[in-house]
Amino acid sequence: MLHMKDIWVNWFEGEENSYNVCEFFEWKKSDKIELLDQVTVVKINSALLDYIENSLQELPEELLADVYRQSFARQKSERTPLDYCFIATDGLRAIVVDTIGYHTPIRKSKMVPRQEEQLRQLVEGHPEAEYYMDYLECEKEYHILSPEPRLMLGLIRKEKQLKQLLFMALDQLYSEAELAELRYWYTEWAPHKYHAIQFMDFEEAWQSLYDEIKVGWSVKHENFCHAMIKGQPFFEKLWELQFEEEKRKTKK
Numbered sequence: 001m002l003h004m005k006d007i008w009v010n011w012f013e014g015e016e017n018s019y020n021v022c023e024f025f026e027w028k029k030s031d032k033i034e035l036l037d038q039v040t041v042v043k044i045n046s047a048l049l050d051y052i053e054n055s056l057q058e059l060p061e062e063l064l065a066d067v068y069r070q071s072f073a074r075q076k077s078e079r080t081p082l083d084y085c086f087i088a089t090d091g092l093r094a095i096v097v098d099t100i101g102y103h104t105p106i107r108k109s110k111m112v113p114r115q116e117e118q119l120r121q122l123v124e125g126h127p128e129a130e131y132y133m134d135y136l137e138c139e140k141e142y143h144i145l146s147p148e149p150r151l152m153l154g155l156i157r158k159e160k161q162l163k164q165l166l167f168m169a170l171d172q173l174y175s176e177a178e179l180a181e182l183r184y185w186y187t188e189w190a191p192h193k194y195h196a197i198q199f200m201d202f203e204e205a206w207q208s209l210y211d212e213i214k215v216g217w218s219v220k221h222e223n224f225c226h227a228m229i230k231g232q233p234f235f236e237k238l239w240e241l242q243f244e245e246e247k248r249k250t251k252k
Contacts, residue, residue: 001070002041002122004087009034009096009109018053019152019160021095021108026157030244037079039087039096040070043123046090048131053095054140058103059084060131087111087119090128094119144171144210151214158242159217165238166213166225173228174206182206189213189224 010031012021027033042063052059064084071085084099094116098107111119142148144167152160173182179202186197186209197205213221229235 001066002043002126003070004039004041004115004119004122005037007036007039007087007096007115008112009036009098011098011107011109013107014056015108016054016056017146017149017152018095018108019149021053021110022157023110024112028157035074036082036085036096037072037074039085040067041087041089041119041123042067043126043128044088044090044131045128046093048133049088049090049093049095051133052088052097052105053093053108056104056106059099059105060133061103063129063131064099064103066129089119089123091120091123147214155217161242162222162225162239163217165229165235165242166221169225169228169232169235170210170213179205182209185209185228188227 010022010024010027010033015021044063048060051057063086067084067086069081069083071082072079073082074080082098083101084103085097087094087096089095094111096109096111097105100106145164147164147167152163155163173185177185182202182205183197183200186200186205187194189209190197190212200208213224226239229239
């Protein structure tokens with residue numbers, strides 16, 4: 001097995017979509033960055049890498065067996081083996097995975113660019129490991145609480161997280177709102193459509209609102225999201241978390 005030493009990681013836990021595992025340039029000072037003493041490397045095909053990046057389903061048994069206790073963390077002077085931790089790469093892209101003892105990719109991290117380049121050089125010329133997966137061909141289903149990647153394309157970390165918060169608020173609106181409340185929020189988003197909205201039934205109004213909101217991100221999206229979550233403590237806390245870093249910078 002191939003190995004790399006002294007790998008910096010920023011774990012994102014329980015993320016099934018790769019767009020929520022942030023690239024190095026979007027790591028924050030408040031993130032808990034760790035240094036792994038040694039990490040085993042597995043070169044695989046792009047389809048399996050996509051699967052690992054974009055799901056929380058079980059990993060191939062042969063892969064787990066190959067990487068078992070091949071990676072180590074260091075705490076002070078003690079070197080601790082990690083059950084199933086590895087770097088997966090197709091020769092171009094890469095992701096660091098730690099299952100924390102389970103058989104699914106619970107924690108994921110992107111790599112520091114310098115180390116990612118070292119990885120590409122390390123695996124160049126090495127064959128891909130072949131692992132059998134009878135469920136790899138299953139097409140992933142996206143929905144409002146797990147948006148498809150194209151809806152997050154080009155957004156920075158804060159924008160992606162605020163957009164997912166807005167989708168959570170919209171999902172709650174669909175589940176709990178009466179027609180009058182839905183029409184109110186649609187009119188807040190598109191006041192020029194007021195008269196047309198008054199003749200829409202619930203499904204038409206909600207689908208039209210969602211279709212207009214789901215593409216892109218703007219100040220209008222941000223203001224609409226802020227208005228929708230007012231008075232809801234859980235959503236407000238998630239909102240505040242996205243602006244804490246900016247507040248700290250402003251105070252300095």
